Amino acid sequence: MNFESPLIAGKLIRRWNRFLSEIELENGDIVRAHCANSGRMTTCCTPGSDVLIRFVDDPKRKLKYTWEYIHTGSHWVCINTSRANQVVKEALINQSIAEFSDFPKVRPEFKIGQSRIDFLVENKDQKCFIEVKSVSYIEGEKCCFPDAVTTRGLKHLNELMEIKKQGDRAAMLYLVMSDEPQSFSPADHVDPEYGKALRKAQKAGVEIYVYTCITSELAIKLGKSIPYSL
Structure with missing residues (x-):
């Protein structure tokens, strides 16, 4: 399964709730990204972790980014269920x-x-x-x-x-x-x-x-x- 668009590097600031996260991009910009995961994400939401998100060019969406990966210290995990x-x-x-x-x-x-x-x-x-x-x-x-x-x-x-x-x-x-x-x-x-x-x-x-x-x-x-x- 290929991603629909290139992934963008950033760091997790926090997961606001089940479906919303805040990410700091490498250029310092802070964006909000959709979190397509309704679980607790027990081992996958440590603030400061490296993440990869994807820009979604869809005028119907309120959030223009989707959170795809987090690095847990030893490996990448896809959190988009x-x-x-x-x-x-x-x-x-x-x-x-x-x-x-x-x-x-x-x-x-x-x-x-x-x-x-x-x-x-x-x-x-x-x-x-x-x-x-x-x-x-x-x-x-x-x-x-x-x-x-x-x-x-x-x-x-x-x-x-x-x-x-x-x-x-x-x-x-x-x-x-x-x-x-x-x-x-x-x-x-x-x-x-x-x-x-x-x-x-x-x-x-x-x-x-x-x-x-x-x-x-x-x-x-x-x-x-x-x-x-x-």
């Missing part, structure tokens, strides 16, 4: 995710009842429903999800279990927005109910996959599969 689905979509279409490489048909945002699942992939014999979560809670070589209590995340796990019960494949794909981590686990210390539900989903036959991202100033690409522990 919308990028996860874009990376996964590209990888599914290119059939570069090994577990889904035999599914040539990819349908994003597939509606089921009153809900939507991120992706439905199909071949002539099978369907698989895939829900994607962006992971930016990273501590060294370990990462976890979620970084805040998530009722929406619980809902998605329950939907995947119901899909599996009906006879189709169902998968939870965690996309780590960095190439640093080497292992993944649910954040029981943040949301114990989510951890319980994830273990229940696995026992019910929901598949779990964790992939990293390869990040650069030009693009974000699918990285490698890493192990998880529940």
Whole structure:
């Protein structure tokens, strides 16, 4: 997934709220940037950190910049959660995710009842429903999800279990927005109910996959599969 425009270097002054941040550019200008991340960003919002933002030339937008990356001291992390689905979509279409490489048909945002699942992939014999979560809670070589209590995340796990019960494949794909981590686990210390539900989903036959991202100033690409522990 290539960025739509060049990234601009700066330093984080502060995150005002869930969707607004203040950035100092290298020339000293201070700008406000949209923060496309509704989580706590526990390890990704330290004031003074190097960041990369993107100018968005859209007259309809109040904020002309979007915050994309933060450097946590050892690696870049993409904090824009919308990028996860874009990376996964590209990888599914290119059939570069090994577990889904035999599914040539990819349908994003597939509606089921009153809900939507991120992706439905199909071949002539099978369907698989895939829900994607962006992971930016990273501590060294370990990462976890979620970084805040998530009722929406619980809902998605329950939907995947119901899909599996009906006879189709169902998968939870965690996309780590960095190439640093080497292992993944649910954040029981943040949301114990989510951890319980994830273990229940696995026992019910929901598949779990964790992939990293390869990040650069030009693009974000699918990285490698890493192990998880529940």
